[in-house]
Amino acid sequence: MTPASTPIALGSDHAGIGLKATLRSALEAAGHPVLDLGTHGPESVDYPDFALAVCGAVLEGTARFGVLVCGTGIGISMAANRNEGIRCALVHDATGARLTRQHNDANVLALGARMIGAEVALDALNVFLTTPYEGGRHDRRVLKLSPGWSPSP
Template identity: 75%
Template sequence: MSSPLTIAVGADHAGLALKATLRQALEEAGHSVLDMGTHGPESVDYPDFGAAVAEAVQAGRARYGVLVCGTGIGISIAANRLPGIRCALAHDATGARLSREHNDANVIAFGARMTGVEPALEALRAFLATPYAGGRHDRRVLKLSPDWTRTP
């Protein structure tokens, strides 16, 4: 993947198994992992885990975040509620790469019921290996910041 980083991971009950696989891959690549839960199969609310991972990234305790729920949609919406978080829902390596290159995404989300293990692993590797391109993308990413206001 890339040089060792601290990465926060989180999932609801539907994403528990995929989160465990992604966590293992991160640890095997030498990264430090902050596991924000869930840790069991009991039904839980995905916004809690999306927020926990986003808060870790926002506070600088983790460089990136990885989230998993059934579709990846709800947990990505939850993460994106926090200022400074740019969470991208990815289904493959191309989307993951472009989320970093063009959008400077700092959190990636997966749908455990939508994306297989191998495509998720490939996407995670691409996400971590891809730098933000900057340049023409800077003005667009700036417009995603919490203090940007649209002027007519």
Template identity: 75%
Template sequence: MAETGTKPAVAIGADHAGFVLKAALAEALVAMGHEVLDLGTDGTASVDYPDFAHAVCRAVAEGRARFGVLVCGTGIGMSIAANRHPGIRCALVHDATGARLTRAHNDANVLAMGGRMTGVEPALDALRAFLATPYEGGRHDRRVAKLTPAMESAR
């Protein structure tokens, strides 16, 4: 897996409605010492959010990035698209508490946020909490295992 020092690589993607927040999050990731795989979009022209969700999830599933970050207008479309990928546990969050709990309890590996729903500072707090929180395991392992479809676990 690609890493810079001890900081894991993070793949990031957004549609036109999430572009501004994505740029702020990518800048913060670089400042924190993470390698950033910016998988687009590169502006505010209308694009289709699933294309960017799929690119980020492929990067995580293939091991090119440890975590993914997705931003669209609400974060809802991105999270739906992301959770269609085997091995991806994407959580839509609006604050640091949600980000911390989804890492600790759900072992989420992709974070989704809404550029029209969450301000830059709360989004940055959520990102930091997401990256700093380890998965607790233990009592959560049984539940997380149930998130894996039978077809995937048979592979």
């Protein structure tokens, strides 16, 4: 994982609280400061609110990375990617986590609690946090995902 002093922001809706708790325990066991931005109970909530909170922590520099969980990971990743400067990737395994860090410099990981098991999610999280961005040939593509980019006339 990234250096243990690196804060990681976590957020989930009601469908993701169980997996979020598992991820939080693993991060804390590895020595990471964790910003758990909710939700904290089983009551139905709106996933965009938690995506916004986690993305805000990443954009403000309070957290190096964000991790979001909902039932499928789809809605919460869509909500996250509405924030300029966020590159959120929904992944289903460690390979996807590795490639999104290497090629896309993703700064937020999204997981579907109803789609993958805890072991796969923990593997994906570990790979996401330990894989550096490759840069080089990927830079021009990542630049095109950046706020303010527009195609040349």
